[in-house]
Amino acid sequence: MNGQPFGHGFRRGRGRCRVERFCEPGFRYRCFAPVCRNGGPPAGMVSLRPDEVEVLRLVDLQGLTQEEAALALGVSRKTVWRDLHEARRKVADALVHGRIIEIAGCEDIMRDTCGIPATELDEDE
Template sequence: MNEREPGGGCGRRGRGRPRVRRMIGDPGAFRCFGPLCGRPDEVVIVLPEEVEALRLVDLQGLEQEEAALALGISRKTLWRDLHEARRKVADALVHGKTIRIVGCGRRGEEGCPDDEGGPSP
């Protein structure tokens, strides 16, 4: 499946309604991750709202209703973002792909797995 990087996370991604803007804390705090072995040239793109859904539900232990309220979206939308994020992360872990988070604040810095040379040893 060929995924492309959406512009800003709030634009249209095809048919249907435009995505609702989520209330995300500090999107610049997100980091990309790359495998030390596997297929570092293959990339899985994760949206900031998907990372935030993972953080709220899986790390902070919020119920989906609470997490949806914190993000300013419906529970169904949160579930969809959470489900998609889990699928993408599982794909990257199982197949050794780089995880690129849209809007990564560390892109281009030393050790960034998204650099041309891949992850640092």
């Protein structure tokens, strides 16, 4: 990721800069971990960007079409499709393989109040 934050005009790698999304205000970032671990640590971590969570919320929870979600976020329908596809892939990977789901920019991790021990968070990095 080149050590640069995503969104807000920063590049996340090759290609164009990400367009800033208009996400729902008051979204509380969280981490989710499997409760049943079969005696072992989690199998790694999957990181979702806040805009991926927002597109999941709009399309899968609120039932908006991709076109309606694109209007709400201020991006193209193709961008919504790409973010939705990537977010669903990451969630499926976490569910099938027992990985922790971390929302990028999680306030609890930054304040060290996350319920997931720091040793588990550092394993994947």
